[in-house]
Amino acid sequence: MTPNAATAAxxxxxxxxxxxxxRRGGYLAVALYAVYAMSTLxxxxxxxxxxxxxxxxxxxxxWPPNFEPQKLQLMREGMIESVEIAxxxxxIGVLLSVPLGILSARNLxxxxxxxxxxxxxxxxxSFNPLIVAILFVKAIGFGALAGVMALIVSSTAFVSKLFAExxxxxxxxxVEAVRATxxxxxxxxxxxxxxxxxARFVGFTAYQLDxxxxxxxxxxxxxxxxxxxxxxTATQRFDYDFVLTILLTIIGLIMISEIxxxxxxxxxx
Amino acid sequence: MTxxxxxxxxAQTLPALRIEKLNKAYVADKPVLRxxxxxxxxxxxxxxIGPSGTGKSxxxxxxxxxxxxxxxxIVFNGADxxxxxxxxxxxxxxxxxxxxxxxxxxxxLTVIENLLTGRLGYVPIWRAWLRKFPxxxxxxxxxxxxxxGLGDFANRRADQLSGGQRQRVGIARALMQQPDLxxxxxxxxxxxxxxxxxxxxxxxxxxxxxxxxxxxxxHNVELAKRFATRIIGMAKGTVVFDGPPSALEDKHxxxxxxxxxWLE
Numbered sequence: 001m002t003p004n005a006a007t008a009a010x011x012x013x014x015x016x017x018x019x020x021x022x023r024r025g026g027y028l029a030v031a032l033y034a035v036y037a038m039s040t041l042x043x044x045x046x047x048x049x050x051x052x053x054x055x056x057x058x059x060x061x062x063w064p065p066n067f068e069p070q071k072l073q074l075m076r077e078g079m080i081e082s083v084e085i086a087x088x089x090x091x092i093g094v095l096l097s098v099p100l101g102i103l104s105a106r107n108l109x110x111x112x113x114x115x116x117x118x119x120x121x122x123x124x125x126s127f128n129p130l131i132v133a134i135l136f137v138k139a140i141g142f143g144a145l146a147g148v149m150a151l152i153v154s155s156t157a158f159v160s161k162l163f164a165e166x167x168x169x170x171x172x173x174x175v176e177a178v179r180a181t182x183x184x185x186x187x188x189x190x191x192x193x194x195x196x197x198x199a200r201f202v203g204f205t206a207y208q209l210d211x212x213x214x215x216x217x218x219x220x221x222x223x224x225x226x227x228x229x230x231x232x233t234a235t236q237r238f239d240y241d242f243v244l245t246i247l248l249t250i251i252g253l254i255m256i257s258e259i260x261x262x263x264x265x266x267x268x269x
Numbered sequence: 270m271t272x273x274x275x276x277x278x279x280a281q282t283l284p285a286l287r288i289e290k291l292n293k294a295y296v297a298d299k300p301v302l303r304x305x306x307x308x309x310x311x312x313x314x315x316x317x318i319g320p321s322g323t324g325k326s327x328x329x330x331x332x333x334x335x336x337x338x339x340x341x342x343i344v345f346n347g348a349d350x351x352x353x354x355x356x357x358x359x360x361x362x363x364x365x366x367x368x369x370x371x372x373x374x375x376x377x378l379t380v381i382e383n384l385l386t387g388r389l390g391y392v393p394i395w396r397a398w399l400r401k402f403p404x405x406x407x408x409x410x411x412x413x414x415x416x417x418g419l420g421d422f423a424n425r426r427a428d429q430l431s432g433g434q435r436q437r438v439g440i441a442r443a444l445m446q447q448p449d450l451x452x453x454x455x456x457x458x459x460x461x462x463x464x465x466x467x468x469x470x471x472x473x474x475x476x477x478x479x480x481x482x483x484x485x486x487x488h489n490v491e492l493a494k495r496f497a498t499r500i501i502g503m504a505k506g507t508v509v510f511d512g513p514p515s516a517l518e519d520k521h522x523x524x525x526x527x528x529x530x531w532l533e
């Protein structure tokens with residue numbers, strides 16, 4: 001091939017890896033906006049440096065953690081309540097998510113069923129669990145019930161969407177084969193659909209329990225019961241040594257739940 | 270006793286399955302099946318051959334109504350099944366066993382659970398959910414597993430089996446339904462030649478032992494000639510050959526598949 005022929009050929013071909021000016025413009029716009037937002041919110045290096053001594057004092061007052069028996073008793077009660085809130089909310093939330101997930105799976109249900117169900121799920125998903133907890137505390141009063149209700153809402157919203165997506169990814173040939181035996185819809189569900197998604201459902205449930213354990217330490221801050229109340233009070237009273245005790249315990253709890261959920265998932269592979 | 274003999278006599282006089290003027294178009298004006306007329310009596314193996322995309326699968330699926338025909342009649346066991354719904358449709362399906370392409374076992378269920386799937390059209394739904402099948406069904410499942418040579422595999426998960434073993438389970442699942450007709454849609458398409466012969470042989474043997482007529486869609490013409498008592502050739506959505514294997518000549522194959530060069 002002569003050099004001339006090569007240039008002629010490359011002229012007719014599309015350029016490899018063309019420059020996308022829209023995308024470059026997009027990156028630039030995001031970077032400019034970030035700089036602008038930092039300037040309006042006083043997110044500056046100078047402000048950060050000004051905060052350092054305060055942070056050092058805070059950390060210094062945390063150590064050593066407070067292990068007074070009276071404090072430990074307070075924490076134990078709070079932690080037990082938090083764990084109960086998490087387990088109850090996960091259990092009820094998953095129970096509600098199974099039918100919602102099935103009803104919103106577009107490969108099993110007609111559009112007039114999936115649409116309303118998906119709208120309900122989207123509505124449940126609109127707020128952060130903390131905001132839902134505030135609403136429940138205002139609606140039904142202080143205490144663990146408000147926390148449980150708030151986490152049921154967020155668990156159902158999240159898990160039912162995951163369930164629906166898992167169902168939408170199943171192998172429909174296997175489902176058709178079960179349908180061809182003359183099975184009713186519930187029979188197809190029990191033998192064609194659920195076996196294919198059960199392991200993933202268990203995985204999602206373990207994940208949600210993990211997430212609820214974290215969230216249940218938080219709902220107490222707004223009056224939804226659990227360790228969050230004690231944590232919030234401790235920060236308000238500058239009992240930073242007790243704050244550290246609570247934080248360490250939460251870390252321990254989350255680690256244990258991580259180990260347990262890994263083991264549970266292995267069982268259901 | 271007299272009832273069964275009378276039924277047997279009836280089965281011999283009436284065609285088990287009659288397809289009249291069957292048409293199917295998934296998209297309007299693009300018919301997949303065009304004016305199919307066929308009769309099947311209550312015995313033997315019928316092989317349907319023809320190129321891919323010619324409507325063989327659709328034809329089988331119209332019979333057990335996984336696909337709803339656009340027009341025409343399908344008379345099975347004396348009743349028109351083209352319009353049945355709900356419970357009637359489930360009763361139709363349970364009386365027709367189907368062996369699927371690529372096995373279509375529920376991979377995460379055990380072998381015996383896959384077999385018991387064949388009883389879902391019969392047992393109450395609570396039994397299915399609680400896995401409490403009648404002991405007669407479980408006994409039958411074990412017998413069938415022995416018959417297909419997988420007696421030791423009852424509690425294995427289906428995804429641990431080889432292709433040939435899976436298709437044996439597929440056959441056993443279809444027979445669990447105690448069907449009056451067995452449909453097989455390309456049952457050997459993903460199997461090696463030796464296993465393909467074994468699978469068709471097994472299906473033919475079990476079906477003839479239980480007097481169940483079989484209709485097989487199959488790509489392998491040699492295999493069709495070897496086992497079938499009747500061959501139906503389809504091309505472009507219509508039947509272009511219908512007769513015994515001995516009558517199937519190269520000119521018919523040329524008409525079914527088109528072209529000549531591959532026959533030489």
